[in-house]
Amino acid sequence: MRDQEPAPMDAERRLNTKEAAELLGVKPETVYAYVSRGQLSSRRASGGRGSTFDAGEVEALARRNRRDGSGSSGSGSSGSGSSGGGNSSGELSVRTRLTLIESDRYFFRGVDAVDLATRHTYEEVAEWLWTGRMLPGSTFTAPAGFVSVARRAVEALPEHAAPADLLRVATVAAATADPLRFDLSEDAVLGTARTLIPTLVAALPPRGHDRRDEGSMAHRLWTRLSMRKDPDEASLRALDAALALLVDHDLAASTLAVRVAASARAHPYAAVSAGLGVIEGPLHGAAGGLAHRLLQDVLEQGDAAPVIADELRAGRRVPGLGHRLYPGEDPRARALFAHLERIPRAEPALLAARDIVETTARHVPLHANVDLALAVLTVSSGMAPTAGETIFAVARTAGWIAHALEEYGERPLRMRPSGLYAGPRPPQPLPE
Known part of the structure; x- marks a missing residue:
């Protein structure tokens, strides 16, 4: 009934x-x-x-x-x-064959994603997500022409442009340099993936020292994000692990936008642009920056209690805590914290993060999520508050392309829900 x-x-x-x-x-x-x-x-x-x-x-x-x-x-x-x-x-x-999240764990093509990120580089994990094959020693190379066009476009932006702005402009610029961008065959899309990601990193302005355009993606990205000129091996490994852990996370808002674009048969650059347009929201890619600022405030005051009180008094949710897909601990945070514990200079930020969790746990038992772990990495590595958003966007580009590639194999325009009209019933009189 x-x-x-x-x-x-x-x-x-x-x-x-x-x-x-x-x-x-x-x-x-x-x-x-x-x-x-x-x-x-x-x-x-x-x-x-x-x-x-x-x-x-x-x-x-x-x-x-x-x-x-x-x-x-x-x-x-x-x-x-x-x-x-x-x-x-x-x-x-x-329906997707890429990522499964269940029981406080997540898997890429059936393999534990934390294990993959622990044992393999970001590039290798990306290849696994794209093809289901593990290619040890995978590297990505950006064509010089793509990099030149993307850099010129990024350099024309105002200094205050956000990371998503830089990456979106670089993506559009790279697309204009690629006459084959409308080829949606698997090989062509994979070729785009392997060149677009290094092009995006190469287009980012360096922070105080020379750009690095060779080596691992983590090392290249480090020179765009950190004021520390010579990263130690543990710091680079932590950044690489962060990239690998953030490659994909099922149908997040940005990923859904990518699949909608791909369903309409937009080329991969356009699909990635759709994802970049979504991550600027504070509930998605920008959440790492909010956690970074919170962590900085706790370090400056030496106590999480007054900082959290100010957040709650202002009606804001405390960033870096809890995740609706993980009733328990966010496995990405746990894995990244393990890497950060091997970096001596990260200890103050780790203690501040622990203080945040313990202070809020007095009333709401929430675990740290990956945004708080990412904030520990960016704060302890001398990075700007926006660095977390950049790391997230570069990492997730690989996942977006995996979803676009998968969507290209589905019926076109299937991502077209029906609207549930809730306005005034017609016929209504013409407005005066």
Whole structure:
């Protein structure tokens, strides 16, 4: 027997979190998961405590969930659902062979991703994700013509341009230099992947010393991010591990954007540009910068308690803590922290990160996520707050291309959901 439909609500009415959760039949934290996935919009409540939600939006989502037969879990997809359709939780699911997340672990093509990042370089992990073959000693080379065009485009930007701006402009510039960019065959897309990533790194301006355009991607990227001229082996290995750990993470927001572009048969450069356009949000690629600044504040004050109090007083979520896909510990954070513990100069930042976790755990038992571990790396390596976003974007470019390549093998334009209209019913009179 179907549940009785509730009476329509006043579209102007606002619901608090508890009321929205009750109407949807979910836990309060699931309401915020709907917000993070773009299924609901929220507004800060007067006084700065909690959020409110449009009653009409909540009612429409409740109707859709009942129609789709979704329950109250609201949990994230593990990437094994139907091809481009709705799954049992009312979310978009996309069949993929790339990444699986379950039981506080994640896997690339069935292999533990942490093990891969521990034993292999970023380039080798990228090749594994693209082809399912391990190619020891893999290196990426950027054509001189691509680099020249990309550098000129990046150098024309204002000094305050964000990392995503630099990389997006470099991507578009590289595309204009590639007359074969519309070839979507597997070999052509793989060729683009192996040249685009080093082109992006080569286009970034150096920080205080000469560019390095040979060697590992981690070493080349180091010269664009750190003021420390000669990195030790442990620091380079930590940066390389960070790149490998962040290669892919199922259908994150930016990855979904890439797959939508690829579904429309946009070329790989355009698909990557779509991903770069999404990561600037504070809930995605920019989260590492927020954690970096938080960590710096804790180091300056010598105590996490007043810093966290200021964050909460301002109505902000404490960055670097918790992840909806990992009820327990974020395996990426655990692996990166293990590398950082081998770097003596990282000890103060590691202690500050531990202080942040322990201080918040007095009330909310959240584990550190990869953004906090990335912040320890960037702070202790003399990098700017935006370095985490750059690391994330360069790393994830490999995953985006893997998803684009996979999507090119699917039916075109399958990523086309139907809109759930919630506006005034027609016919309406013409506006005056």
